[in-house]
Amino acid sequence: MAASLSLQLPFLSSPTTKPHTHRKFACVAAAAAKSEIPLLQVNDLRAKIVESNVEILRGVNLTINRGEIHAIMGKNGSGKSTFAKVLVGHPDYEVTGGSVVFKGENLLELEPEERALEGLFMSFQSPVAIPGVSNDQFLLMAYNARRKKLGLPELGPLEGFSYLMEKLQLVNMKPDFLNRNVNEGFSGGERKRNEILQLAVLGADLAILDEIDSGLDVDALRDVASAVNKILTPENSLLMITHYRRILDLLKPSHVHVMDNGKIARTGDLSMVDAIEADGYELVSALT
Numbered sequence: 371m372a373a374s375l376s377l378q379l380p381f382l383s384s385p386t387t388k389p390h391t392h393r394k395f396a397c398v399a400a401a402a403a404k405s406e407i408p409l410l411q412v413n414d415l416r417a418k419i420v421e422s423n424v425e426i427l428r429g430v431n432l433t434i435n436r437g438e439i440h441a442i443m444g445k446n447g448s449g450k451s452t453f454a455k456v457l458v459g460h461p462d463y464e465v466t467g468g469s470v471v472f473k474g475e476n477l478l479e480l481e482p483e484e485r486a487l488e489g490l491f492m493s494f495q496s497p498v499a500i501p502g503v504s505n506d507q508f509l510l511m512a513y514n515a516r517r518k519k520l521g522l523p524e525l526g527p528l529e530g531f532s533y534l535m536e537k538l539q540l541v542n543m544k545p546d547f548l549n550r551n552v553n554e555g556f557s558g559g560e561r562k563r564n565e566i567l568q569l570a571v572l573g574a575d576l577a578i579l580d581e582i583d584s585g586l587d588v589d590a591l592r593d594v595a596s597a598v599n600k601i602l603t604p605e606n607s608l609l610m611i612t613h614y615r616r617i618l619d620l621l622k623p624s625h626v627h628v629m630d631n632g633k634i635a636r637t638g639d640l641s642m643v644d645a646i647e648a649d650g651y652e653l654v655s656a657l658t
């Protein structure tokens with residue numbers, strides 16, 4: 371479980387300083403250059419299951435720029451979750467070819483923990499419980515680890531609690547969520563909301579949400595979508611995996627991809643979802 375804790379990726383802004391004028395121009399130039407490179411560039415990514423040697427990803431290509439919202443849809447078993455898990459470095463899979471560049475760095479060389487610290491967050495389809503660890507302990511520990519890495523002072527219990535309360539309100543969750551052990555006894559929908567709370571607390575350059583909408587009632591879905599919309603800025607991006615139109619209407623992805631047989635078979639906009647709902651995946655994939 372420790373591994374999946376460390377997969378959660380914090381993102382904080384650097385401490386505010388008053389840069390010297392020349393440094394300021396250099397920073398502006400660097401920021402402009404930074405915003406020009408894609409946030410994520412995946413080229414011909416191939417991966418297999420370690421245990422069985424079965425190839426699941428068969429040449430995935432995908433580019434995500436800052437501020438974009440991408441959705442991946444596709445038939446059951448087409449490789450969507452595998453793709454997400456390979457991006458965060460899940461040990462069940464081995465990359466056999468291709469490349470992934472995240473924020474200009476070779477993501478595949480980084481350990482899962484380092485990917486998290488670089489600003490990659492993933493919510494899992496079935497979030498696990500962590501018996502004996504309360505949500506507030508876990509969140510504050512993860513948040514402080516990130517602050518420490520950035521050279522910022524750790525938040526003490528009082529400051530930490532008020533920070534967590536602020537984020538709790540953002541995701542419209544009850545305060546008792548903080549006292550409960552991570553996901554222990556949570557309903558399916560509560561676990562999904564808890565994933566969004568983690569994202570709100572830790573932040574991310576790229577958040578990957580795997581079926582965050584499954585099992586949510588209509589109000590919870592609206593809350594989750596509204597929280598995600600508040601977390602998104604022109605500087606961060608979202609990659610969501612879903613089977614349903616409802617969350618797409620709420621989050622309005624700029625790009626919709628269809629995965630088929632371990633590849634992105636087709637890319638379009640929201641209007642492609644109408645075709646998928648009318649004709650199914652076979653016809654849409656066959657158009658490529």
Ligand SMILES: Nc1ncnc2c1ncn2[C@@H]1O[C@H](COP(=O)(O)OP(=O)(O)OP(=O)(O)O)[C@@H](O)[C@H]1O
Binds near residue numbers: 445447452
């Ligand atoms: N760790 C694993 N062990 C065995 N098989 C696996 C493993 N991971 C993925 N697979 C297999 O790889 C294929 C792709 O699985 P994946 O979960 O990526 O599909 P998906 O597109 O996310 O499906 P769904 O829409 O049903 O969630 C499936 O046939 C699945 O059984």
